[in-house]
Amino acid sequence: MVKLTVSPILTLALSLAALGPLWALNPVSIKGTKFFDSVTQDQFFIKGVAYQPRTLAAGFSDPLSKPADCKRDFPLMKDLGLNTVRVYQVDPSLNHDECMKALENAGIYLILDLMVPKHSIVRNNPEYDTNIWNNVRSTIDAFEGYPNTLGFFVGNEVTNDNKTTVASGYVKAMLRDTKNYIASTSTRKIPVGYANNDDPDIRLQIQSYFNCGKDEERIDFFGINLYEWCGASTTYKTSGYAERTKDIASYSIPVFLSEFGCNLVTPRTFPEVKSIFGPDMTDNWSGGIVYEWSQEDNNYGLVQVKPDNTVSLMPDYTNLKTVLSPLRPTGVKMDAFKESLPISTCPAITSTWEPSEKLAPTPSSAACDCMMSSLSCVASDQAVATTESLGTLLNTVCGMTSCDDISSNGKTGVYGKYSFCSPAQKLSYMYNAYYTNIGKKAAATCNFNGMAKLQVATKSSDQGCSNVKDTPNSEAKAGGPNAGDQVKGDSFMVALAVLLGVSVLAL
Ligand SMILES: *[C@@H]1O[C@H](CO)[C@@H](O)[C@H](O)[C@H]1NC(C)=O
Numbered sequence: 408m409v410k411l412t413v414s415p416i417l418t419l420a421l422s423l424a425a426l427g428p429l430w431a432l433n434p435v436s437i438k439g440t441k442f443f444d445s446v447t448q449d450q451f452f453i454k455g456v457a458y459q460p461r462t463l464a465a466g467f468s469d470p471l472s473k474p475a476d477c478k479r480d481f482p483l484m485k486d487l488g489l490n491t492v493r494v495y496q497v498d499p500s501l502n503h504d505e506c507m508k509a510l511e512n513a514g515i516y517l518i519l520d521l522m523v524p525k526h527s528i529v530r531n532n533p534e535y536d537t538n539i540w541n542n543v544r545s546t547i548d549a550f551e552g553y554p555n556t557l558g559f560f561v562g563n564e565v566t567n568d569n570k571t572t573v574a575s576g577y578v579k580a581m582l583r584d585t586k587n588y589i590a591s592t593s594t595r596k597i598p599v600g601y602a603n604n605d606d607p608d609i610r611l612q613i614q615s616y617f618n619c620g621k622d623e624e625r626i627d628f629f630g631i632n633l634y635e636w637c638g639a640s641t642t643y644k645t646s647g648y649a650e651r652t653k654d655i656a657s658y659s660i661p662v663f664l665s666e667f668g669c670n671l672v673t674p675r676t677f678p679e680v681k682s683i684f685g686p687d688m689t690d691n692w693s694g695g696i697v698y699e700w701s702q703e704d705n706n707y708g709l710v711q712v713k714p715d716n717t718v719s720l721m722p723d724y725t726n727l728k729t730v731l732s733p734l735r736p737t738g739v740k741m742d743a744f745k746e747s748l749p750i751s752t753c754p755a756i757t758s759t760w761e762p763s764e765k766l767a768p769t770p771s772s773a774a775c776d777c778m779m780s781s782l783s784c785v786a787s788d789q790a791v792a793t794t795e796s797l798g799t800l801l802n803t804v805c806g807m808t809s810c811d812d813i814s815s816n817g818k819t820g821v822y823g824k825y826s827f828c829s830p831a832q833k834l835s836y837m838y839n840a841y842y843t844n845i846g847k848k849a850a851a852t853c854n855f856n857g858m859a860k861l862q863v864a865t866k867s868s869d870q871g872c873s874n875v876k877d878t879p880n881s882e883a884k885a886g887g888p889n890a891g892d893q894v895k896g897d898s899f900m901v902a903l904a905v906l907l908g909v910s911v912l913a914l
């Protein structure tokens with residue numbers, strides 16, 4: 408019998424290794440117009456599916472926080488030949504380790520949307536405030552450590568016609584902040600993109616807009632939600648797909664279909680898949696994301712989630728697998744790929760393309776907190792609790808005294824010094840302005856039917872407050888196991904396991 412003495416560090420390595428597979432997916436990186444596996448240097452084509460099951464959940468639900476569902480669904484996606492999921496909404500405060508591991512085990516990457524309905528830039532009345540930005544930062548914190556986080560979408564169809572173009576300026580401000588934040592907090596340059604709708608009036612402006620200007624204000628990849636190919640009687644040429652390929656032929660960054668799969672003819676047979684992953688499109692596109700995994704009211708499902716929480720495959724699943732499985736685009740190798748195209752020219756500002764070149768400032772909670780501590784009259788708890796009517800309350804006070812300090816105008820490029828504060832903070836600032844300037848600090852003027860209340864200011868004025876900057880989300884990072892450390896831990900384990908394998912063989 409051979410007596411083995413195992414050093415403590417090897418024991419540690421063994422027990423860590425027992426926790427999960429030793430391999431991790433190689434991060435995907437971008438060179439020019441294409442995605443590549445950063446280790447093998449193979450070109451990477453997105454074979455994706457939109458993943459946001461909502462059948463059994465009332466309202467908001469984070470699909471990457473439900474390990475049982477993840478383990479049910481991801482092997483089926485792998486079987487179908489998919490390598491990417493697009494998720495639209497998560498809750499950054501929940502734990503995603505198990506689902507991200509389950510994704511990785513299935514060889515699948517994540518593209519995650521950063522804006523959720525509750526905290527988003529609204530196309531008809533765009534604003535970019537601390538609530539939105541803090542949620543974005545927390546989401547980046549929660550996902551940047553996973554090696555299979557392929558990218559983030561900074562917006563999805565925000566501007567969707569020629570009347571809502573100002574909103575794109577606010578998205579671009581958030582893009583700038585998102586890219587700067589990733590650069591300062593992440594060990595890996597996770598790319599950031601935008602998903603466009605396919606509005607004929609403005610799609611080319613949007614495409615150019617997000618790929619023009621300064622480095623930090625440009626997306627790294629572009630998605631088009633494309634539903635032009637409906638049914639098997641349509642072809643690459645007649646569907647509009649060939650036209651869209653011309654639109655992007657000289658675009659300098661990777662483009663893919665961030666959603667596809669028209670369902671005017673059902674069950675879907677996905678004839679477009681042969682073009683997307685074949686010679687028609689692989690020179691110019693990087694794949695696509697079929698809409699969507701689970702059957703919902705809008706009838707796009709590949710699978711049906713049943714009441715007992717199991718799934719059954721729908722005809723669309725089988726049909727997609729049939730067309731997808733023979734297609735294996737190989738593309739080019741990263742080191743051999745030299746093509747480099749110029750960035751886009753910014754679209755001219757016209758009556759149907761209105762965003763100002765001057766972007767909204769970076770929202771700073773620290774600036775708003777500083778301002779709040781200088782106020783003597785603030786919104787009452789009752790006012791803050793009535794989130795829906797904050798806008799109405801603001802309109803009322805803005806009818807009485809100037810709201811310039813809290814307003815923003817993305818068309819003229821004029822942004823008030825507290826335009827990025829939360830609605831409740833803005834209301835407080837305005838109640839205080841009314842109380843100070845019009846009410847001459849008479850206690851009775853800080854009331855507004857119980858919506859305002861007096862407080863003791865801890866600062867004598869708000870001077871300098873608007874320039875106070877936030878630091879990166881240090882609290883969020885210190886709060887729990889940092890996913891970034893885990894990744895480093897994984898490669899440490901791989902290295903140790905390799906050493907261990909060698910020494911075991913040597914025995
Ligand atoms: C704006 O969009 C509408 C709806 O698509 C279209 O009818 C109109 O012609 C467009 N306006 C301009 C100036 O392009």
Ligand SMILES: CC(=O)N[C@H]1CO[C@H](CO)[C@@H](O)[C@@H]1O
Nearest residue numbers: 649652653654656687690691
């Ligand atoms: C419309 C179209 O197919 N455009 C281009 C796609 O990519 C190839 C290779 O880079 C070009 O030669 C095509 O002109």
